Amino acid sequence: MKNIYFDNAATTPIDSRVVDAMIPILKENFGNPSSIHSNGRIARSVIEKSRKQVASFFNSNPSEFFFTSGGTEADNMILRCCVEDLGVTHIITSRLEHHAVLHTAEELRDAEGVKLSLVNVCSKGIIDLNHLEELLKLGGKTLVSLMHANNEIATKLPLKEVGEICKEYDALFHSDTVQTIGHYSFDFSDLNLHFATCAAHKFNGPKGIGFLYMRSDAQLKPMITGGAQERNMRAGTENIYGIVGLAKALELAYDGLEEHHRDIQILKSYMIKRLKEEIPGVSFNGDSESTDSLYTVLNVCFPNSDVDEMFLYHLDIEGISVSGGSACSSGSNIGSHVLRGIGTSMERPSVRFSFGRFNTIAEVDKTVEVLTKIYSK
Numbered sequence: 001m002k003n004i005y006f007d008n009a010a011t012t013p014i015d016s017r018v019v020d021a022m023i024p025i026l027k028e029n030f031g032n033p034s035s036i037h038s039n040g041r042i043a044r045s046v047i048e049k050s051r052k053q054v055a056s057f058f059n060s061n062p063s064e065f066f067f068t069s070g071g072t073e074a075d076n077m078i079l080r081c082c083v084e085d086l087g088v089t090h091i092i093t094s095r096l097e098h099h100a101v102l103h104t105a106e107e108l109r110d111a112e113g114v115k116l117s118l119v120n121v122c123s124k125g126i127i128d129l130n131h132l133e134e135l136l137k138l139g140g141k142t143l144v145s146l147m148h149a150n151n152e153i154a155t156k157l158p159l160k161e162v163g164e165i166c167k168e169y170d171a172l173f174h175s176d177t178v179q180t181i182g183h184y185s186f187d188f189s190d191l192n193l194h195f196a197t198c199a200a201h202k203f204n205g206p207k208g209i210g211f212l213y214m215r216s217d218a219q220l221k222p223m224i225t226g227g228a229q230e231r232n233m234r235a236g237t238e239n240i241y242g243i244v245g246l247a248k249a250l251e252l253a254y255d256g257l258e259e260h261h262r263d264i265q266i267l268k269s270y271m272i273k274r275l276k277e278e279i280p281g282v283s284f285n286g287d288s289e290s291t292d293s294l295y296t297v298l299n300v301c302f303p304n305s306d307v308d309e310m311f312l313y314h315l316d317i318e319g320i321s322v323s324g325g326s327a328c329s330s331g332s333n334i335g336s337h338v339l340r341g342i343g344t345s346m347e348r349p350s351v352r353f354s355f356g357r358f359n360t361i362a363e364v365d366k367t368v369e370v371l372t373k374i375y376s377k
């Protein structure tokens with residue numbers, strides 16, 4: 001049975017062209033980029049070439065990009081170092097953020113006495129910008145940390161508008177762009193955005209590599225200390241093949257962006273249509289039904305059936321990989337904080353389908369067929 005993978009917001013399969021770009025580095029470029037001999041110098045030049053390539057996709061300067069182990073590390077560093085190095089005393093975020101932001105902000109509140117404000121959201125997960133302004137008026141050196149698109153319910157943030165609001169109140173602005181880099185184009189020079197974060201495994205790149213974008217006027221100090229790597233910003237011998245893989249994955253993502261966007265949106269719209277036709281009572285959580293939402297994510301609330309508790313298991317034995325909305329976010333049984341945060345009923349099973357470039361209409365058809373079987377029992 002061929003596996004149908006609809007969990008691309010969790011991670012994507014690596015593109016074989018990315019693997020091809022990484023293999024020569026793994027095989028031949030073993031030098032430590034900090035070494036002064038030729039092996040080291042070659043490795044260093046590979047990294048700097050990749051950094052330049054990465055920066056070119058965001059209309060930014062290569063010096064504003066720092067490679068990290070992924071999104072979690074970059075999010076952590078921004079929040080922690082904004083407090084430690086830039087004197088931030090007030091963090092404004094939302095209850096719908098990824099735990100990399102939310103748990104870090106809560107820890108900074110509890111351990112460092114930082115004031116933490118949660119901006120109001122509506123049932124679709126849309127941020128209340130008037131409330132954001134009210135919170136900004138409370139003053140103090142403020143960091144606003146709001147994700148560009150929600151990984152569970154697909155709600156998007158108007159980055160430019162929020163950037164303008166932050167500018168008016170002289171606040172620092174971080175957006176967790178982990179779900180949108182590689183899926184939307186960005187011009188960082190045109191946004192009042194101080195910090196952004198990226199994870200290559202969300203756009204068919206390798207796991208364990210990402211970057212932190214830090215605008216040149218917002219200089220943090222390192223969170224990980226030791227050697228002088230990443231221009232003294234992130235100690236530790238660089239993940240060279242990961243960096244090359246990230247740059248290649250970005251290149252492929254941006255080369256085919258319009259096509260990928262169109263094709264994946266077609267799959268998502270088709271799935272919405274088929275589910276509405278075949279399963280009476282189905283509804284969509286958050287903003288995920290809207291064509292303005294993150295086009296890779298569809299969060300579906302299903303009617304009750306006699307397999308409620310085993311819903312994901314049923315899909316799994318049919319070879320369909322998805323994420324649970326109501327069950328858990330990572331094997332824990334506390335339920336999705338995002339669905340709870342927008343007041344979704346936990347009585348009905350919710351499932352997140354997330355699409356990628358390798359999915360097909362036939363896979364949507366097969367999935368709807370399996371779901372229809374559950375309801376015809």
Ligand SMILES: Cc1ncc(COP(=O)(O)O)c(C=O)c1O
Binds near residue numbers: 009150199
């Ligand atoms: C919105 C968001 N932020 C951060 C992360 C964490 O990224 P990483 O897995 O690279 O640590 C994820 C991953 O699921 C995510 O979806």
